[in-house]
Amino acid sequence: AQSVTQLDSQVPVFEEAPVELRCNYSSSVSVYLFWYVQYPNQGLQLLLKYLSGSTLVESINGFEAEFNKSQTSFHLRKPSVHISDTAEYFCAVSPAGGGFQKLVFGTGTRLLVSP
Amino acid sequence: DGGITQSPKYLFRKEGQNVTLSCEQNLNHDAMYWYRQDPGQGLRLIYYSQIVNDFQKGDIAEGYSVSREKKESFPLTVTSAQKNPTAFYLCASSYTGEGLVSQYFGPGTRLTVL
Numbered sequence: 001a002q003s004v005t006q007l008d009s010q011v012p013v014f015e016e017a018p019v020e021l022r023c024n025y026s027s028s029v030s031v032y033l034f035w036y037v038q039y040p041n042q043g044l045q046l047l048l049k050y051l052s053g054s055t056l057v058e059s060i061n062g063f064e065a066e067f068n069k070s071q072t073s074f075h076l077r078k079p080s081v082h083i084s085d086t087a088e089y090f091c092a093v094s095p096a097g098g099g100f101q102k103l104v105f106g107t108g109t110r111l112l113v114s115p
Numbered sequence: 116d117g118g119i120t121q122s123p124k125y126l127f128r129k130e131g132q133n134v135t136l137s138c139e140q141n142l143n144h145d146a147m148y149w150y151r152q153d154p155g156q157g158l159r160l161i162y163y164s165q166i167v168n169d170f171q172k173g174d175i176a177e178g179y180s181v182s183r184e185k186k187e188s189f190p191l192t193v194t195s196a197q198k199n200p201t202a203f204y205l206c207a208s209s210y211t212g213e214g215l216v217s218q219y220f221g222p223g224t225r226l227t228v229l
Contacts, residue, residue, distance in 0.1 A: 009155065034217070043119075043205055043220035044158075090157060102173075103218055107157040 023091035138206030
């Protein structure tokens with residue numbers, strides 16, 4: 001079975017400052033890793049994912065995450081945040097491989113960007 | 116445009132009543148899922164379906180039921196047996212092929228029991 005720990009329930013940051021949202025996972029098998037973003041009263045949107053290959057993955061809006069197998073982490077970073085990045089961010093894990101997989105989500109980190 | 120629709124957006128129910136939440140997708144995805152979201156608890160899986168006419172219980176299936184008669188549709192019924200049904204409910208869908216495991220989410224239904 002897999003589990004995900006998001007260490008921070010809330011991260012306040014000023015606009016244009018860098019941010020890191022932490023995610024650690026536990027699994028006895030190889031995994032796929034995901035970050036989703038949720039704006040208030042909306043569904044989740046896929047931000048980025050790691051399936052294989054390069055351990056550094058990037059999104060189109062400036063976020064990046066690095067898969068670190070030895071530390072079982074998949075932290076999300078952005079060098080300069082905007083007010084519009086205010087949202088809740090969820091890390092998720094599933095077993096790697098083909099066929100149907102179930103996602104296991106962390107409890108979420110609320111990113112609060114202020115001017 | 117392809118996507119997932121959920122209706123209604125807000126739903127109010129009296130205690131003791133069953134209520135059905137709609138989820139439709141036109142992405143041609145094989146798998147569909149229902150999640151419940153409560154503040155500070157992330158998303159918890161209620162039911163999922165890999166194929167038409169087949170579905171499995173997730174982690175918190177008690178008090179819920181589903182059907183999958185069509186590939187595009189996966190309605191969720193919240194029954195009177197669900198002790199604490201007030202929550203935000205999210206439907207998702209995905210392909211099931213290798214490397215195609217990203218789930219796509221609908222906008223959600225907020226259920227409030229009065």
